[in-house]
Amino acid sequence: MSTYTTLNIEDDRTSANGITLSFHDVRYEVKQKLNDVPICGKTGMKDILNGVSGYFPPGLNAIMGPTGSGKTSLLDVLAQRKDPRGLKEGLVLLDNEKPPEDFRLMSGYVDDVVMGTLTVRENLAFSANLRLSSKRFDKQAKKDKVDHVINQLGLQACADTLVGNEFVRGVSGGERKRVNIGMEMILDPPILFLDEPTTGLDANTANLTVLLLYKLAEGGRNVIMSIHQPRYSIFTLLQRLVILNKGDIVYSGPTDASVEYFRNIGYSCPQFHNPADYFLDIVGGDVNTAKLIGNLNASQEDSAEASDPKVKEAKLVDAKAITEAMTADEEKDNSRYLVDSFAKSSLAMVESQRLDEIKQIFFSNTGSDHLVARKNVFPGTNYANGFFKQAAIVTRRTVINMVRNPMLSIAQVALQVVFGVLIGLIYYQSDTSFESGIQNRAGCFFFVITWQVMANLSALDLFIRNRKHFIHESASGYYRVSVYFIAQVFADLIPNRLFPNLIFSAIIYFMIGFQRTVAKFFFFVLTLFATAISASSMAFLVSASVRLFAMANILVSLPYILMMLFGGFLANTESLLDWLAWIKYVSIFRYGINALTVNEMKGLVFIDNSSYPGFNISSPTPCLSTIDHTLIPKCTTGETYMDMQGIPYGVWETWENLVLLGSIAVGFLLLAYIQMRRVNKFK
Numbered sequence: 077m078s079t080y081t082t083l084n085i086e087d088d089r090t091s092a093n094g095i096t097l098s099f100h101d102v103r104y105e106v107k108q109k110l111n112d113v114p115i116c117g118k119t120g121m122k123d124i125l126n127g128v129s130g131y132f133p134p135g136l137n138a139i140m141g142p143t144g145s146g147k148t149s150l151l152d153v154l155a156q157r158k159d160p161r162g163l164k165e166g167l168v169l170l171d172n173e174k175p176p177e178d179f180r181l182m183s184g185y186v187d188d189v190v191m192g193t194l195t196v197r198e199n200l201a202f203s204a205n206l207r208l209s210s211k212r213f214d215k216q217a218k219k220d221k222v223d224h225v226i227n228q229l230g231l232q233a234c235a236d237t238l239v240g241n242e243f244v245r246g247v248s249g250g251e252r253k254r255v256n257i258g259m260e261m262i263l264d265p266p267i268l269f270l271d272e273p274t275t276g277l278d279a280n281t282a283n284l285t286v287l288l289l290y291k292l293a294e295g296g297r298n299v300i301m302s303i304h305q306p307r308y309s310i311f312t313l314l315q316r317l318v319i320l321n322k323g324d325i326v327y328s329g330p331t332d333a334s335v336e337y338f339r340n341i342g343y344s345c346p347q348f349h350n351p352a353d354y355f356l357d358i359v360g361g362d363v364n365t366a367k368l369i370g371n372l373n374a375s376q377e378d379s380a381e382a383s384d385p386k387v388k389e390a391k392l393v394d395a396k397a398i399t400e401a402m403t404a405d406e407e408k409d410n411s412r413y414l415v416d417s418f419a420k421s422s423l424a425m426v427e428s429q430r431l432d433e434i435k436q437i438f439f440s441n442t443g444s445d446h447l448v449a450r451k452n453v454f455p456g457t458n459y460a461n462g463f464f465k466q467a468a469i470v471t472r473r474t475v476i477n478m479v480r481n482p483m484l485s486i487a488q489v490a491l492q493v494v495f496g497v498l499i500g501l502i503y504y505q506s507d508t509s510f511e512s513g514i515q516n517r518a519g520c521f522f523f524v525i526t527w528q529v530m531a532n533l534s535a536l537d538l539f540i541r542n543r544k545h546f547i548h549e550s551a552s553g554y555y556r557v558s559v560y561f562i563a564q565v566f567a568d569l570i571p572n573r574l575f576p577n578l579i580f581s582a583i584i585y586f587m588i589g590f591q592r593t594v595a596k597f598f599f600f601v602l603t604l605f606a607t608a609i610s611a612s613s614m615a616f617l618v619s620a621s622v623r624l625f626a627m628a629n630i631l632v633s634l635p636y637i638l639m640m641l642f643g644g645f646l647a648n649t650e651s652l653l654d655w656l657a658w659i660k661y662v663s664i665f666r667y668g669i670n671a672l673t674v675n676e677m678k679g680l681v682f683i684d685n686s687s688y689p690g691f692n693i694s695s696p697t698p699c700l701s702t703i704d705h706t707l708i709p710k711c712t713t714g715e716t717y718m719d720m721q722g723i724p725y726g727v728w729e730t731w732e733n734l735v736l737l738g739s740i741a742v743g744f745l746l747l748a749y750i751q752m753r754r755v756n757k758f759k
């Protein structure tokens with residue numbers, strides 16, 4: 077049995093031997109646009125890794141190369157984070173065997189995904205609570221683990237400081253990087269992947285960060301990072317190096333041997349020059365500059381004239397000019413030369429021998445005689461904790477997040493109060509006169525429902541806001557998609573939709589003077605709740621489907637407008653185009669307006685005061701009598717109005733509106749959940 081299969085991710089398992097990761101003939105391609113025509117433009121496949129091979133033993137290892145050379149892609153393929161559909165061919169092995177199914181759970185992948193509204197300790201505790209099994213780690217053990225990681229990463233001074241985000245000042249960039257590493261160190265993973273961990277850090281902080289990684293690699297952990305241009309002090313810490321250029325390997329081997337290797341193929345790294353910079357000059361196309369720097373250095377040793385700064389500068393200017401004048405063919409030739417040189421080098425022979433040995437062991441164990449592209453890398457997840465435990469932890473974080481960032485909730489309540497008072501004043505103590513009683517009520521219901529739908533546009537942000545966190549955490553096996561979905565939806569619906577709605581209802585109901593019975597008031601509140609939930613659910617669906625808020629806004633506007641049009645207030649739904657008539661059956665506006673109308677209009681009598689001033693509508697209701705027409709004022713009932721509008725007002729029909737609003741909400745929530753499950757968790 078291999079080392080990794082015997083490892084348990086919950087053990088403190090920085091084993092003395094560690095795990096060797098090897099990759100064999102990895103070919104990766106991506107779909108790309110061939111022209112600038114939007115949407116229906118031609119697409120084609122682009123190779124971004126051209127059959128690369130190598131291995132990383134325990135220790136600090138790096139993938140280097142100029143921008144766009146494929147560093148991140150290779151790192152992601154090795155970490156099983158890259159979309160497997162692009163993997164044309166290749167094999168990644170851990171200690172001569174295929175990685176276990178839960179490889180992404182046992183390995184650490186560092187990304188910038190700490191939550192800014194939580195403290196350093198709270199972020200680490202979130203990772204510990206979800207990723208360490210409660211059966212093996214009790215509360216205290218998890219707390220100890222968090223403390224251990226805080227000490228290990230030197231985060232004691234900022235342990236209880238908020239990490240910070242665009243609104244709140246938090247820890248420094250270097251500390252933030254360390255917290256991100258800490259999120260993975262909670263698992264004590266045998267393999268740790270990092271994509272450009274020094275990017276955005278000043279030289280000293282970058283140095284300290286890599287020193288920390290070096291320490292983490294001591295004792296057998298395999299730390300693999302992509303890095304663009306390490307400074308010399310970082311370069312010397314690297315055990316093995318893979319240098320890529322345009323998806324090809326131009327060097328793979330011990331870092332110690334790299335300078336000599338490049339000297340052997342004609343690129344002599346000058347003294348006092350950072351080899352990493354020099355290698356990048358070579359592979360990045362500044363080949364003449366690199367060569368000239370080498371020559372310059374050599375000539376400096378035997379010529380006093382060459383050490384003259386003016387001469388030196390002139391030569392560098394010449395080199396740059398030559399580089400600029402270098403044709404595409406020459407650049408191609410240089411790339412080819414570097415790739416071929418490595419392929420034919422004695423170092424490559426040794427590497428290849430080692431890789432062949434690994435493959436032989438793998439093939440003899442599995443009986444396979446060919447390289448297998450692994451298409452199925454996210455097969456199943458064995459979560460460390462059960463559904464309810466996960467739900468409690470994720471909900472807690474969502475609530476803390478909201479409490480510490482309460483702007484949205486406060487704005488929702490404030491808006492509902494302001495609009496409530498405004499609507500209340502506009503329709504203040506509406507009478508039951510023939511002239512305005514019906515019109516005011518009908519207008520008010522339309523306005524209230526429209527407001528309930530529009531006020532929930534902020535729900536569009538729900539799954540867009542923390543999408544990056546969701547993708548990383550879900551791919552790393554923190555929690556089930558359903559847990560995240562439920563936690564987010566409830567933490568949004570209750571404080572941002574239902575609570576403000578209750579305040580809004582209480583304000584307008586009594587200011588306008590709707591029928592004062594307890595049952596009618598609660599039915600009114602229930603209708604607004606149902607409307608808000610259905611409208612929000614639709615917004616959740618859009619939010620789960622797109623990445624941009626602006627796009628979400630555009631997508632949700634059209635259905636809202638159509639639903640409004642088919643709501644029954646702006647146009648008679650029977651007279652609208654037949655082929656669009658179905659929209660009325662899914663119109664949130666229609667069910668909301670109908671429910672409010674039945675609730676209020678049923679039992680009301682509207683009197684024409686102008687024909688009979690001072691008439692009191694309280695019983696007996698003379699308008700229903702036909703004894704003497706001349707004395708009876710013009711009047712109508714709420715029921716007559718509803719008959720004219722085609723609004724059914726039986727008991728079941730009244731409740732049916734709420735049932736249908738609920739069904740729309742459930743339907744949209746279900747679709748939103750499916751969309752969240754479909755979110756691409758690969759890079």
Ligand SMILES: Nc1ncnc2c1ncn2[C@@H]1O[C@H](COP(=O)(O)OP(=O)(O)OP(=O)(O)O)[C@@H](O)[C@H]1O
Binds near residue numbers: 146
């Ligand atoms: N999913 C993708 N879709 C389209 N192109 C992609 C995708 N992933 C990678 N590429 C392309 O593949 C090439 C290599 O990308 P990659 O990010 O691996 O390079 P890199 O060396 O890490 O670059 P950098 O240092 O700039 O991050 C680039 O040209 C990139 O645009």
